[in-house]
Amino acid sequence: xxxxxxxxxxxxxxxxxxxxxxxxxxxxxxxxxxxxxxxxxxxxxxxxxxxxxxxxxxxxxxxxxxxxxxxxxxxxxxxxxxxxxxxxxxxxxxxxxxxxxxxxxxxxxxxxxxxxxxxxxxxxxxxxxxxxxxxxxxxxxxxxxxxxxxxxxxxxxxxxxxxxxxxxxxxxxxxxxxxxxxxxxxxxxxxxxxxxxxxxxxxxxxxxxxxxxxxxxxxxxxxxxxxxxxxxxxxxxxxxxxxxxxxxxxxxxxxxxxxxxxxxxxxxxxxxxxxxxxxxxxxxxxxxxxxxxxxxxxxxxxxxxxxxxxxxxxxxxxxxxxxxxxxxxxxxxxxxxxxxxx
Amino acid sequence: xxxxxxxxxxxxxxxxxxxxxxxxxxxxxxxxxxxxxxxxxxxxxxxxxxxxxxxxxxxxxxxxxxxxxxxxxxxxxxxxxxxxxxxxxxxxxxxxxxxxxxxxxxxxxxxxxxxxxxxxxxxxxxxxxxxxxxxxxxxxxxxxxxxxxxxxxxxxxxxxxxxxxxxxxxxxxxxxxxxxxxxxxxxxxxxxxxxxxxxxxxxxxxxxxxxxxxxxxxxxxxxxxxxxxxxxxxxxxxxxxxxxxxxxxxxxxxxxxxxxxxxxxxxxxxxxxxxxxxxxxxxxxxxxxxxxxxxxxxxxxxxxxxxxxxxxxxxxxxxxxxxxxxxxxxxxxxxxxxxxxxxxxxxxxxxxxxxxxxxxxxxxxxxxxxxxxxxxxxxxxxxxxxxxxxxxxxxxxxxxxxxxxxxxxxxxxxxxxxxxxxxxxxxxxxxxxxxxxxxxxxxxxxxxxxxxxxxxxxxxxxxxxxxxxxxxxxxxxxxxxxxxxxxxxxxxxxxxxxxxxxxxxxxxxxxxxxxxxxxxxxxxxxxxxxxxxxxxxxxxxxxxxxxx
Numbered sequence: 038x039x040x041x042x043x044x045x046x047x048x049x050x051x052x053x054x055x056x057x058x059x060x061x062x063x064x065x066x067x068x069x070x071x072x073x074x075x076x077x078x079x080x081x082x083x084x085x086x087x088x089x090x091x092x093x094x095x096x097x098x099x100x101x102x103x104x105x106x107x108x109x110x111x112x113x114x115x116x117x118x119x120x121x122x123x124x125x126x127x128x129x130x131x132x133x134x135x136x137x138x139x140x141x142x143x144x145x146x147x148x149x150x151x152x153x154x155x156x157x158x159x160x161x162x163x164x165x166x167x168x169x170x171x172x173x174x175x176x177x178x179x180x181x182x183x184x185x186x187x188x189x190x191x192x193x194x195x196x197x198x199x200x201x202x203x204x205x206x207x208x209x210x211x212x213x214x215x216x217x218x219x220x221x222x223x224x225x226x227x228x229x230x231x232x233x234x235x236x237x238x239x240x241x242x243x244x245x246x247x248x249x250x251x252x253x254x255x256x257x258x259x260x261x262x263x264x265x266x267x268x269x270x271x272x273x274x275x276x277x278x279x280x281x282x283x284x285x286x287x288x289x290x291x292x293x294x295x296x297x298x299x300x301x302x303x304x305x306x307x308x309x310x311x312x313x314x315x316x317x318x319x320x321x322x323x324x325x326x327x328x329x330x331x332x333x334x335x336x337x338x339x340x341x342x343x344x345x346x347x348x349x350x351x352x353x354x355x356x357x358x359x360x361x362x363x364x365x366x367x368x369x370x371x372x373x374x375x376x377x378x379x
Numbered sequence: 380x381x382x383x384x385x386x387x388x389x390x391x392x393x394x395x396x397x398x399x400x401x402x403x404x405x406x407x408x409x410x411x412x413x414x415x416x417x418x419x420x421x422x423x424x425x426x427x428x429x430x431x432x433x434x435x436x437x438x439x440x441x442x443x444x445x446x447x448x449x450x451x452x453x454x455x456x457x458x459x460x461x462x463x464x465x466x467x468x469x470x471x472x473x474x475x476x477x478x479x480x481x482x483x484x485x486x487x488x489x490x491x492x493x494x495x496x497x498x499x500x501x502x503x504x505x506x507x508x509x510x511x512x513x514x515x516x517x518x519x520x521x522x523x524x525x526x527x528x529x530x531x532x533x534x535x536x537x538x539x540x541x542x543x544x545x546x547x548x549x550x551x552x553x554x555x556x557x558x559x560x561x562x563x564x565x566x567x568x569x570x571x572x573x574x575x576x577x578x579x580x581x582x583x584x585x586x587x588x589x590x591x592x593x594x595x596x597x598x599x600x601x602x603x604x605x606x607x608x609x610x611x612x613x614x615x616x617x618x619x620x621x622x623x624x625x626x627x628x629x630x631x632x633x634x635x636x637x638x639x640x641x642x643x644x645x646x647x648x649x650x651x652x653x654x655x656x657x658x659x660x661x662x663x664x665x666x667x668x669x670x671x672x673x674x675x676x677x678x679x680x681x682x683x684x685x686x687x688x689x690x691x692x693x694x695x696x697x698x699x700x701x702x703x704x705x706x707x708x709x710x711x712x713x714x715x716x717x718x719x720x721x722x723x724x725x726x727x728x729x730x731x732x733x734x735x736x737x738x739x740x741x742x743x744x745x746x747x748x749x750x751x752x753x754x755x756x757x758x759x760x761x762x763x764x765x766x767x768x769x770x771x772x773x774x775x776x777x778x779x780x781x782x783x784x785x786x787x788x789x790x791x792x793x794x795x796x797x798x799x800x801x802x803x804x805x806x807x808x809x810x811x812x813x814x815x816x817x818x819x820x821x822x823x824x825x826x827x828x829x830x831x832x833x834x835x836x837x838x839x840x841x842x843x844x845x846x847x848x849x850x851x852x853x854x855x856x857x858x859x860x861x862x863x864x865x866x867x868x869x870x871x872x873x874x875x876x877x878x879x880x881x882x883x884x885x886x887x888x889x890x891x892x893x894x895x896x897x898x899x900x901x902x903x904x905x906x907x908x909x910x911x912x913x914x915x916x917x918x919x920x921x922x923x924x925x926x927x
Contacts, residue, residue, distance in 0.1 A: 067875060073886040074878070093875035096886065100611040101871040104761055105792075108768035112775055112788045114875070128614065199598050201608055237517040237598035238487070241891040245493035250508035261891060270695050270894055276493060370612035374425040379598055 065091040066310040069106065070119040071099035072297055076331050077119065084317045090310045099125035106134045106302060113304040116311040119161070121297040122203050124210070126158040127363025135300040140312055146319040150356050151296050151336050160296030161318050162327040163334035165354065166208055167292050168283040169262060170254045171247050182286045183212065183293070186254075187227025195228065196243040196252040199236040200373035204258060208293045209373060210365035214357050215290050218372060225376035236379050241265055241273070248276035255280070263332025263345055284352035291353040295362065296336065386736045389835065393732035393741055396725065397748035403762025403803045404750050408627065410620030418609065418618040430605040430622075434629070437523050437594070437601060438584050444527025445583045448676045449534025450576055454564055455673055457542040460658040461666040467673040469912055474680030475532035476907030478864040480592025481884065481900045483525045484893045485684040487596070488691075490516040517597040525597075526587050528680035533586075534579035536853060536914075537815060541575035542568060544819060560659045577637050578815045582808060584633060585753035588626055589804075591867065602626045603755050623758050630753040634746065685904060691897035700898075708902060711863055711879040714794070715906075718801040719859035725802065726809035726854055731839050734817050734825075745810065752807035756800075756867030763800045763872060767791045792874050800868040805861045809854035816850030817843065856910040863907050880906070 070077050074096050081092040095102070099120035106113055106129070118135075120126050129135050130153060137156035144156070151160030168180055179190075186195060198205065212221045233252035243255035244262060265277035284292045299315050301308070317323060324335035328342045335342065398405075455461070456468045474482075490496050490513075497513055500506065515521065545568060553563040569576075591603045602622060610619035661669050733745045751759055771788040778786045790796050820843060828838035844851065866881045873882070884899040 073890055075886065075890075095873060095875050095877075096882075097870045101757060101760070105764055105871060108764045109788060109791055110768065110772050112768075112772055112785075112791075114788065114792060201595065201604060201612065203611075206612060235598060238491075238596065239891040242487075242491070242493075245491070249493035249498070251492050264890070264892065268695070268892070268894070272493070272495070272498070367612065367614045370608065371421055371425075374421065379600060 064089065064307065064310050065093060066116050066307045066314050067093045067114050068095070068117045068119065068314070069102040069115045069302075070094060070096045071102060071121050071125070072096070072119050079330070080318065080323055080326060081314075083323075084314055087317070088310075088313060090313065092314065103129055103132065103134070106304075107132055109304070111304050113302060114306075115302045116305040116307045117299055117301055117314065119297065119299045121164070122207055122295045122362070123158075123160070123298065123359035124203060124207050124295075124363040124366045126153070126296075126298050126300055127360040128366075129300055130155075130157040130360075131363070134303050136303050136305065138301045138312055138315055140316055142316045143319060146337050148336070148338060150358055151298075153300075153360060154358075158298050158300040159315065159319070160298040160336045160359070162297050162324075162331075163294050163336055163354070164204075164297065165259050165284075165292055165294045165334060165352070166204060166256060167259065167352070168254055168285050169244060169247065169257055169280045170283055171279055172281045175253050177281070177283055180254075180283045180285065182289070183208075184216070184224055184286075186231065186256075187224045189227075189231070191231040191254075193231065193233050194253040195231045196233050196246045196255040197228070197236060198239055198243055198257075200370065200378040202239075204240070204295065205373070205378075206366050206369045207295050207362040208256075209369035210362045211293050211355055211357055213365045213369060213372070214361045215355075218368060221369075222372045222376055225373055225378055229376055229378050244280055245273070245276045248279045259334075259346075259349065260332035266345065267332075282349040284350070286355070287353050290357065291355040294334075294354040296359060297333070386835070389732050390736045390738065390741050393729050393736075394744040397729060397744035400725070400748045400803050400806060401750065402766050403759050403800070404627070404747070404754060406762040406765050407620050407623050407754070407758055410617050411624045413617035413620070415615055415618035415621060418613055418615045419621070421613075422605075422609070422618070422622075426600060426605065429600050430602050433519055433599055434588070434601045434626075436519055437526070437599070438587055438629075440520065440523025441526045441530060441583060441587045442580060444523065445531040445534045445580060446576070448527065448531035449579060449583075450538050450569070450572075452531075452673050452676065453535045453539035453542055454568065455669050457539050458560070458564075458568070458658055459661050459669060461661040461669040463670055463673070464658075467670075467677065469916065470677055470681075471535055471673060472532045472911045472914065473677065473908065474529050475860055476904045476911050477529050477681060477684060478592075478866075478881070478884075478900070478903060479526055479529050479586075479590055480596065480866070480888070481688075481896070481903070482529055482680070482684045483522070483593040483596050484888055484896065484900075485687050486516050486521075486525065488893050489683075489687055490514075519597075519599050522593050522597045522599050525593050526583075526590060528676065530583040530586055531676055531680070533582045533857075534576060536857075537575040537579035537582075537812070538572050540849060540853065541572035541815075541819075545571055574818060575815050578811045581633060581637060582752070582811055585630060585807065588629060588753040589755045591755050591757070602629075606755065606758060620758075623754060626753065627750060630750060685901070688897045688901045688904070691894040692901055695894040695897075704898075707878055707880050707883055707899070708906065710877060711881065711903070712906060714797065714801070714869075714879065715859045715862040718798050718805065718862045719855045721798065722802055722806055722809040722858040723813075723851060723855040725806060726813040727839070727844075727851070729806075730810055730813040730817055731835075731843065733814070735835055749807035749810050751803040752805065754804070756804060756865060756869075757871065759800055759804050760868040760871040763796055763803070763868075764791065767796050767799075792872075794874060794877075797869065797872045797874075800872055801858075801862050801865065804865070804868060805858045808857045808861060812850050812854035812857060813847070816847045820846055853914060856914040859910050860907045863903055 074094065078094065081094065085091055102118060103125065106115060106118065118129060135157045139156065143159050147159050152158065170177065170180065200206065209221060209225065212224065240257035240261040243257050244265060246252055247255040259282060262277050262280060265273040268274060286292055299318060301311050305311055319337055321337060321340055324337040324340035327333040328335055328346055332346065334346065452471050456464055456471065488494055549567060549571065550563060553567040589603065591607065594601045595604050602625065606619050606622045609615055609622055729745045729748060733741050767790045771791050774789065775786045778784050824842055825838055828842050864881060866885050869879055870882055880899045880903045884896045884903065887896040
């Protein structure tokens, strides 16, 4: 019966080695993060340096992290969850896996639109999704609003990624909030008709395609443009340098922005440490870091931004309460399905 | 204990382990009965037709590519002699080390409108956008090509093993009857190798169905992307699970078709007399044709993408190869090794149990245990999280109520849960390989063993395992390489502070920093290379040992 025995021995070995290491007495905080390791770990390390509190990290997509949280229930080891869009923060709250953080520091630092009214989640950085155009090919005076991009004048001139992507889903959700479902669906049909090619690739691909001449304008988050400029890849830098930023809807609701944000889990066991970490992430020092490393806009009103972000100018951001993006998300997906937005 | 009694225990064990392994799939299928509102009407009205059409076309394309590439090269390298044959024999497996999503990123980087190839063309010819036609890599055809390029080795490996182990007598008879190489191939070798070829093809197609990374990146709407969109975009888990169940329907049809086509035919050799193969000697344009035919998949599936990755790794990516990096390598290798060993043991246990006692129950149980291969990793992972967390929380509640102790989460968020997910997902690979090996052993061998008074375990240990050595190694290494490349289940199930190479590559890629993924991607490829080469060496050797 040898194979049986060895199987058993192996299984035992795995289970014993896999058992969670019983935490030492020193303080720690457990974090589920949809921000990529590279875009959060340095901050966490600095936090540990300053406070002595260890941070344990798992990264994944927000949707699956949420599912994990929900299934683990009250025994979940996670104290905090970070996502990269408001829709998923809203969803976490709706699913009942979050709890309010009672922190004067957070409330004082973060403008009202970028946090949950009941304190269940707080924005950490802003991600703007303006119109990018090829300099010299497009007269910026011909640009005005997202809505105007459905005009037949733009036929075959627009690059935008798939509607599978949460950034597009949230953008359309914000339009539903402003214009209603019917008008937004009509707009989406117009936009699809104006696409230079079927949607494929990510935001950087749209920028690169515009620079290469496949389309005149791309809709993309600004930090991708920053990422290309800082990439060290000559072809990406050259492509990004051909593009200019246009802030749409400045005369009405403002340009669409989303947040990456943080929430405390319902099951949190290290509440104090978790609150300290959340507060650390909105400190001026951390806020400047988002702009410096990933080209995002700080959520802290008077935080420093880099010369690159300054060069794109200031803009008025859409002030819709961001939890709306989560509420209208599913409707936005259906609408895009109907409009044939792949 | 009587032989019958033992067989019953064995069967019971097989059915039990198969069911445990099937839990994640069953959890998902269980969602079928949860009402999903009007989402189906919406899907049927809008995108469902596209999902079905694109999935079928993708499968067709991959089947076509892997069959031609896999069987053709397997025949050439095992039965013919031409310059470079020895090299191609092992090198043709290399694309297997290349994850499909990585090759997709790489080719996109090279062939896209803004990529170096088209840009150079435009500069040379003075073209602008719209002036010329260039194949679009990010399309359905492109996705089929990418998948076929990295999946054909499954068909190659299994059909090559079949060609090599075909009783030479049969091929000799064919020759003495005056059949040329082509006729021998089409009318003797190919039909005889069918179980192995179909096993390889089934693996490739199941992998195709489960693929998310490639189709998502290429913007091809298939069942897999549909599942994600329905789940996360429409926020409807029930409808997503129902789509996943439909996906499983595809697999069941696939398996049924294979069975019907095989009917009652038997494929085992009646003679164990294998002699050194007398290969067809190819010269002139035939040799040139053979070299080109073998070089093409190797070049496209491995050399070009690996070259591009190396270029990126050297020129652009800035990665510190420090302790953290080696930790990634170690984690990846550890996970792959543990999963591969357990998968092999389970596959032998299940496969042999089925041979021992091929009742309907046992056969279907074994089949169910292999279903996970066609299910996208994320779906499997959710199917693992839900029952594991339920078990942990139930146990915790009971312990609190009874003893006042909280056990917390015992299994959730551990490596054990992750390994379990790998087994569910990849057992089919090991199982197919082991079974394809087992059917080639005459039942009279078992009978001879039994007539000498050996128990099933002894027969397995003394007769089957030595004969199957090649297949077992293949099974283990296939799982090893698959786990090394696995991404979605690893992402969602891994413990705190635990990363792998695939996770690292993905994080950078999803940040659209393709070039920066190069070091991690290359390391996956390199780590996968060693077992792949080992594999190919050992098959050649075991063949030589057989024939002496």
